[in-house]
Amino acid sequence: MEPQEKIKVTRYFMNSITIIGSLMVLIATILIIVFLTLEAVSGLDNPYIGMFVYFAFPGMLIFGLALIPLGAWLIRERIRKNPEIGIPALPRLDLNDMHTLRLTVYFLVSTVVFILVVGIAAVKGYEFTESTTFCGELCHVVMEPEHTAWKDSPHAHVKCVECHVGPGAEWYVKAKISGLRQVWAVLTHSWPTPISTPIEHLRPARSTCEHCHWPEKFYAGRQKLFYHYAPNEENTPREINMMIKIGGTPKTPNAMGIHWHVGREVKFIAGDKKRLSIPYVAAKGLDGKITEYMDPAKPLSRDEITKAEKRLMDCTDCHNKPTHIYHSPSEELDKHFVSSTIDRSLPYFKKVAVELLEKPYTSSEEASKAIEVGIKEYYAKNYPEVATKKAVALSQAIQHTQKIYKRNFFPKMKVAWNTYPNHIGHFYTPGCFRCHDGKHKSPEGKVISKDCTICHEVLGQIQENIPAGKQVTTFVHPVDIGDELYKVNCSDCHSVGGHDVSAGSTHH
Ligand code: HEC
Ligand code: HEC
Ligand code: HEC
Ligand code: HEC
Ligand code: HEC
Ligand code: HEC
Known part of the structure; x- marks a missing residue:
């Protein structure tokens, strides 16, 4: 090859596009190495820095790498336009020429280095997009x-x-x-506020939950204590001690108890997007026979049943809130009393705090202010001696009440504790009673049971209307509501009172 051509090879690379490209590559490489080292040393955990280190910098590096040959190619093409010089369409690669050989080796080595840098960033980037x-x-x-x-x-x-x-x-x-x-x-x-659920394309729970919770290892029962406190002057403790019939080995033929559904094929038709109303259920027996249950209040025609989408019941039809669990103000106060983080001897504290938490606020700052002012005013007015003697306990109680707000109310997203129904149980939302309301009937007269003992057994109860020491085996409601306890769904009375900030979801 002529010496002439040698000079040109380097000349191709002396152009602004190639130089800018090289600078970008250099800067991006240095930045990536510096930040990856920082991350390794200090465990940096900032989502925005992550976005730069794993996406923006590698993007810049690759873009810069592409600019280098692009600039050279453009120059070469321009020179090639001149027929006198007579450059062939593609460059000749003669590895016997020392200069070309050096350039090629240099090119190969730097390619390996860049692939390594981008590769590490990509692996880290993958991990990063998987991180909480x-x-x-x-x-x-x-x-x-x-x-x-x-x-x-x-x-x-x-x-x-x-x-x-x-x-x-x-x-x-x-x-x-x-x-x-x-x-x-x-x-x-x-984005919609609030984000709507159920998530339509959530991966079927079988392949996520069962990765960690395989139903074969469930055990039959779980004892659970439900602590409550009356909204009275003494914040009187109430306690329900129950054995919940979880149901062990649900995939075996004689499975019983709650996880019975897991081993069978139960399909249902939802009457609304949130799946709060379930007018039709079909359960396949061990013999393959299908029993269909219908809600007589919302009858569906044969045609509607055939056409409607039928959902195969899975874990998330009961455990739809296994981790995004919000608590009602009342439950939160109960939790704080039982753990003594809020002093139970503050008269009427549960009632006062719950009422303040249930008022609508437009921001958590506004709520914090109102909670502090509201509680202070209440005690200054009604219990001035408590306000002075228990000032420390009161100020702690105020702080915890403010935290309860921040934990369960998100005005910016129009989300409150009761925005998303939690289907486990039946206290605040219909939950199990969406099917187990004692009304869903099959043509043969079989009913999906609402019997208070199929899912749990009361082992004991402490309450102001139960004589101390009396052994209770059926649930005693704290106020006498007669037959309503069995006829009406608990949530018909218990979900009222909580304001629903989610009413009418909107877009920004
Ligand atoms: C134990 C399993 C689990 C984990 C861990 C989990 N989620 Fe969820 N998530 C769910 C289920 C189940 C739903 C409800 C689906 C439904 O109702 O359709 C859900 C719903 C959501 C929704 C929809 C709105 C809502 O509140 O229902 C968002 C947003 C969400 N998850 C984000 C996250 C984020 C962010 C994380 C990590 C910080 C996370 N999830 C961790 C199981 C999980
Ligand atoms: C990566 C593993 C993992 C996955 C996936 C997972 N869980 Fe869990 N789950 C756990 C661990 C760990 C615990 C805590 C166990 C404990 O407290 O003993 C737990 C606890 C639970 C509990 C008991 C909660 C309580 O009140 O004590 C339920 C119910 C549950 N998971 C349901 C689900 C459901 C439903 C899904 C799928 C949407 C799911 N899990 C996915 C690991 C997992
Ligand atoms: C018919 C409703 C329903 C279905 C379907 C269901 N569960 Fe449960 N599960 C419950 C109830 C109710 C409890 C008890 C909750 C409690 O005690 O607060 C429970 C408890 C659990 C627990 C905790 C057990 C313990 O020892 O404390 C785990 C884990 C769990 N379920 C996982 C699953 C998984 C995984 C699936 C899907 C394969 C599933 N469940 C399907 C209703 C259901
Ligand atoms: C989509 C409808 C549906 C929902 C929701 C539902 N179930 Fe069921 N459940 C059924 C059907 C159908 C049967 C079988 C009735 C029969 O044939 O006796 C059943 C049976 C049961 C049984 C009796 C199993 C046995 O021992 O024979 C228990 C216990 C039970 N369910 C608990 C629950 C609990 C707890 C919840 C709420 C967390 C719940 N179910 C939610 C449809 C449902
Ligand atoms: C289909 C199953 C099922 C039936 C039928 C059922 N329950 Fe429950 N119940 C549950 C589950 C599941 C929980 C536990 C929820 C949890 O762990 O938070 C529960 C919780 C409770 C609690 C405790 C609530 C709390 O937060 O303090 C009471 C009280 C209760 N049930 C009473 C009743 C009464 C009374 C009946 C009969 C009218 C009844 N249940 C019928 C499934 C059922
Ligand atoms: C007709 C309306 C109505 C129905 C139906 C109803 N409740 Fe209640 N419930 C009340 C009232 C009113 C209170 C009293 C408020 C208080 O003093 O805490 C109450 C209080 C309670 C409490 C004590 C709460 C606490 O924080 O101390 C529990 C537990 C309870 N009910 C469970 C149930 C269960 C379980 C069902 C369904 C099986 C049910 N209730 C059905 C009206 C009702």
């Missing part, structure tokens, strides 16, 4: 309710992706595609 920092904090406002509730739940150490994506490449890709849509919604401020 990415899912829960990057879109801070949008995911605040879910992230806050998750952090304070039995699954606080289980990553978002373990339930929302699960193992395998197929769902990873699906999740990233829908993730892109979500990032777009965040950038354009077009």
